[in-house]
C-alpha cells in the first residue's frame with residue numbers, strides 16, 4: 001500500500017506539490033486528474049523517487065521510502081510515448097527487465113508470451129517497434145512495465161499521445177489488463193474520460209493540492225465545488241434562483257448551486273402533442289453530432305442550458321422547444337453560494 005502524507009515539492013521556492021495526502025490500496029488503480037501545470041507529473045516523479053521532497057513522507061507498506069533510490073523502490077514508470085527500444089523486437093522489449101534480473105531464456109520466453117497475450121498482442125514478438133501503430137506500441141510499453149512485476153505501476157498520461165477513438169478503446173483495455181494482473185497503479189492525467197474509464201478511485205488536483213478524492217463514480221456524481229464540476233466536464237453550474245428552478249423541474253430537493261450535464265436536459269419539439277410536463281425554451285444554438293443534436297436552450301425561468309435533442313430530430317436556432325430535466329447528470333453542490341443568480345460557466 002502506498003501512503004503519501006503532507007508531500008510537498010518545490011522548484012526554486014515555487015511550490016508545485018502542496019501538502020498532498022493520498023493512499024493507494026493494494027490492487028487499486030488511483031487516477032490523479034488535474035489541468036496542465038497543477039503538479040501531477042511532479043507528484044508522480046516524487047513517488048518514483050525522481051524529485052526530492054521539501055516536506056512530508058512517502059511510504060510503502062508503512063516503510064518510509066526517503067532513503068530508497070528509484071531503482072530500489074520496485075515501481076515501474078510508463079510515459080505517454082512508451083519509450084520503447086527501437087533496435088529490439090517486441091519480445092526483446094518486453095523481456096528486457098526479466099533478462100536483467102537473470103531469468104533463464106525459457107522463463108523469459110514464457111513470461112513474454114503471457115504478457116503479450118494479456119495486452120492482446122500474441123504473435124507480435126518478432127516485430128520491431130517502428131512497424132507498430134501508436135496503440136500497439138503503448139501496449140508493448142505496458143507489457144514491458146508489467147514484466148518487472150512492479151509492486152506499483154506509475155502511469156503518466158499513458159494514452160494522451162493516441163487519437164480519440166483509440167484512446168477510448170485502449171482505456172477500457174488498460175483497465176482490464178491492470179485488473180487481471182492485479183496491479184496497484186497510480187495514474188496521472190488531464191483527461192477526464194481516461195481517468196473515468198481506467199481508475200477505481202479519483203483524486204482531483206488543482207494548484208498543487210488534492211481538492212477532492214473518492215470512488216470515481218462518487219466524485220463524478222458529486223463534485224466538491226463549481227470549479228471541480230466544470231473541470232469534470234459539467235458544462236454549466238447554475239446558482240441561486242436558476243439552480244432552484246432547475247431542481248424543481250427535475251423533481252429534486254432544492255439547492256442554491258447545481259452542476260448540470262447536457263445529457264440531463266432533453267429538448268423536444270414544442271407544439272400540440274408535446275410530451276409530458278416540462279419547461280418552455282428557445283433554441284439559441286444547435287449543432288449536429290453523431291449522437292444526436294447538441295443545443296443551447298434559453299429555458300424560461302432558468303436561463304441558458306446545454307441540452308440534447310431527442311433522437312432523429314434536428315432543431316434550428318430560434319425554434320421553441322420543451323425541455324425536461326432528468327435526475328442523472330445533475331449534481332447539487334454543497335458550498336456556500338453568493339446569492340445573485342446566473343451561471344458561472
Ligand SMILES: Nc1ncnc2c1ncn2[C@@H]1O[C@H](COP(=O)(O)OP(=O)(O)OP(=O)(O)O)[C@@H](O)[C@H]1O
Pocket residue numbers: 011016034035036037038039040041042043190
Ligand atoms: N524541473 C522543474 N523546474 C522548475 N519548475 C518545474 C520543474 N518541473 C515542473 N515545474 C513546474 O511545476 C509546476 C507543475 O508541473 P507538472 O509538470 O508537475 O504539472 P502537470 O500537472 O504534470 O502538467 P502537464 O499536464 O502540463 O504535464 C509547473 O508550474 C511547472 O512549470
